[in-house]
Amino acid sequence: MHIAYLTPEYPHERIGSSGGLGTSIKNLAEELIASKIEVSIIVYGKHMSDHFKENGINFYILKQKYYKVGGFYFYRKHINAYLSRLIKEKGIDLLEAPDWTGITAFMKFKVPLVIRFHGSDTYFCRIEGRPQKWKNRFFETNAIKRAQAFIAPTNFAGQKSADLFKMKVNDVKVIHYGLQLDKFENPHPDNYQEFNLLNIGTLIRKKGVFQLLQIFTKVLNQFPKASLTLIGGDAPDIATGSYSTWELMKASVSTEVLSRIDYVGKLPYSEVQERVKNAHLCVFPSLAETLGMVTIESMALKKVVVNTNIGWAQDIIEQGVDGFMHHPNDVNAFLASIKTLFENKDRMLKIGAAARRKVECDFNIHKIVATNINYYQQIKDNHG
Template sequence: MEWDKGDDMHIAYLTPEYPHEKISNGGGMGTSIKNLVEALAELGHEITVFVYGQPVDMVFVDHKITFHLIAQKKYQLGGFYFYRKHIEKYINMNKGSIELLEAPDWTGITAFMKLRLPLIIRFHGSDTYFCHIEKRAQKIKNNFFEKNAVSKAKAFIAPTNFAGEVSMKLFQLPMDKLKVIPYGLQLENFKNEEPDVYTPFTLLNIGTLIRKKGVFQLIEVFNRIVEKFPEAQLLFIGGDSNDVLTGNSSTWAMMQEKMTDKARSNIEYLGKLPYNQVKDQIVKAHVCVFPSLAETLGMVTIESMALSKAVVNTDIGWAQDLINHGVDGYMHHPDDIGSYVDTISMLFTNKELVKGLGEKATQTIQNKFDIKKNALENIEFYKLVLNS
């Protein structure tokens, strides 16, 4: 069957998360999917979202999108296999007019599935990818699942060149099956009417409190910053997590052990916040700091840039697709504590630099990360895959 630009499609997405009041999990991956599917629905395409690992089974429609929540099931043995087969059966039974299914790479959820649909896998960040980036051992089971899952896909999408190329090499996949399409934002939802108004000397970090986000390096940075700027504040937003290296049940508790007394009194952990409150905190921040050690793109980086914030980001691989260093943001390696301190100090003392950086950051997002443009690029690739 041949599709042309005028044809509407029926596309399905499989995901463990999606930011919605009826769905139990939401994160950066879920946000990127939400932005895409809402834009596709507005273009007239029919969208179905299958969300697995949920407390209950439920079907509902919102924003012209049909959601199928698939309840988590418990099995005495082999749950990793039987739950996947349960999801497979559910999708095949509810296939209807769906023409194509997109799934994430994380832990190879589509492993063992025999789907009656063409499958595209998007590299949101597999366990294989993150273990490689972080130079840590991977569980044999996860590697097996992810390799099995990607072997079933007709094509692959990655949000950055770095994430795509590394993932394709790790899974020994042909590069001609890869398309790089950045995540996008609904730009009308990211307007900062008063970019010159913010809380001075406030640093903001958003994301799960986990080693790979560079949270320990950020504590080191702030220990030095507060010595130079006693009024400085550092806010963390995101859920706590266990630590993969030590097995400690709370990364936040470990972070507190690294704080100086002066820094500790100027650091606030806000936990998880609703999405609109996160945006409010971005707008209030003087500088947004993301010294991450492992990402595929980093939604909070482009969200902060869209809101005209001065961003000091990691410089590893994927970040090269987001920021032009010194023009619309700054990039340093997370372990280069001194450069973070110097850059933040410079931004704290130069209002014009902060303003100019924010203006250029917003321009960059409008040019490269407009979901309306990126949605069209996704559709063209979907049609290309189906036509092939």
């Protein structure tokens, strides 16, 4: 088979930075190549066009095009025409695309289209309880109607997406994201910076960053040596219209609390791993995810994650066994778990080891790739 992925992001120095969506595609693509499946990655919306092949993967970079009117529609038609030529010339058997803003709306292909629910704007707006732009809903709904199959990374994401787009839950196949575990090794989990909390992700309201500051403020009251490290890009704040969420965060805490926070911005992937290993605990009080790659990546490095308890996290963590889950607004519950782990190193290390075992069992890309291949083959056969 030849599988193509249409995506707005992919972690590569010639393409740009990436979040969990791009990372999940990279992990799967590299494992598909190892399984003798041909892979093409088409990245849209970039500042320049490019085409290259690396480690067996074909990369096609599409420059963002601008139009006087109707750009949301005409750029999609441009991508459609490009993909149709590529499908014919390269013998592509199946195309996968994300749900975000319905990039495949109004597109038609001669091969089956799979939509993977990485997290649509419809999904995030509903979970966060904020209004949605009509065009995003319109495009996402149209894209869903044109797809032949659907994948979600967690049961919660699949069920919620099916409900929002008026689909049958059974039409959504749940396949977890996977990790190449040989790239996640921490032989010395007992070597870390005491009382250091780590959060990884874009500074944006839906990631629970303001709840995180409330949690850290309470932690600092009980553990004066505590510190908080933030890794990720800054983003505008939808709720206030501010150009910078980080500026809002700084204004919401005291000078003393701010002095114990180290915001390092975006870091190379290898350096992020070292920061995870160095952390005492990882804290992710997110309000909206579909799975959360940083959670399973941290668990793979034997770190205890104090996580959100909203929906998707229940596919990942067993409370008190391989991590902790609380509602992001329950600041005292986060504090209690962090306090317990700070004060009991043996228990922390035991839970960290269990977290690694959980990832080995449920998120090992070597196992997950076979599920993807079988599902792709089923879709291809049904379409043929």
